[in-house]
Amino acid sequence: MRNKPWAIDYLESNAHIVDVNNTYSKKIKTFFDKDQPIHIEVGTGMGIFITTLAQQNPEINYVGIEIDKNVMIRVTEKVLELGLSNVRLLLLDANTLMDYFNENEVDKVYLNFSDPWPKVRHAKRRLTHSRFLSSYKQLLKKDSIVEFKTDNRGLFEFSLISMNAFGMTFENLNLDVHDDEPKENIRTEYEEKFSQRGHKIYWIQASF
Ligand code: SAM
Numbered sequence: 779m780r781n782k783p784w785a786i787d788y789l790e791s792n793a794h795i796v797d798v799n800n801t802y803s804k805k806i807k808t809f810f811d812k813d814q815p816i817h818i819e820v821g822t823g824m825g826i827f828i829t830t831l832a833q834q835n836p837e838i839n840y841v842g843i844e845i846d847k848n849v850m851i852r853v854t855e856k857v858l859e860l861g862l863s864n865v866r867l868l869l870l871d872a873n874t875l876m877d878y879f880n881e882n883e884v885d886k887v888y889l890n891f892s893d894p895w896p897k898v899r900h901a902k903r904r905l906t907h908s909r910f911l912s913s914y915k916q917l918l919k920k921d922s923i924v925e926f927k928t929d930n931r932g933l934f935e936f937s938l939i940s941m942n943a944f945g946m947t948f949e950n951l952n953l954d955v956h957d958d959e960p961k962e963n964i965r966t967e968y969e970e971k972f973s974q975r976g977h978k979i980y981w982i983q984a985s986f
Pocket of ligand 1: 821824872
């Protein structure tokens, strides 16, 4: 995505939707109008997934976490357009999740088409590496679910091994989501793109 020099100014002018400066760190509940269960998506991208879910589930508060300020503009625009009061966005690196959230605060984590980081020396950057799983375990309530979707077979296999080694339980697995696609599946931007190229979409739900 092209760099937009005005990105931070734009995001800061929408501080009721996007937290750019960790204002709601350790008090995320106060960012929302209603006190409801919190679901987070790490690596939100342009936001089709989280805004669609939020429209379908007004009784859930959704937090979109995105590191890229230029990408964050797009999801902010969607939240504004749709007037969603149950989506709030954090311009945040997932490495710092536990500086931001309290323990046992979140009911579900979504990871969609996370960057695969194919080089072995970059494995620690994969959002299903044990150091991220450790953060999700801390911020999630007991028995909560991590839901992960990708077209990348290498990342999927790595994630299965990583989650298994971490002691997670696999609750559901689908090795070809678009073959007999469940009606509740929400296609993300990357999902649509890779599906059109004929890639299979893998999906897993796992708990700690
Ligand atoms: N989830 C979207 C989808 O399925 O269309 C976007 C997928 S895109 C491949 C991965 C996204 O994760 C990018 O927008 C990237 O900026 C974001 N991301 C990567 N590493 C991150 C990190 N450490 N913390 C937060 N976001 C991150």
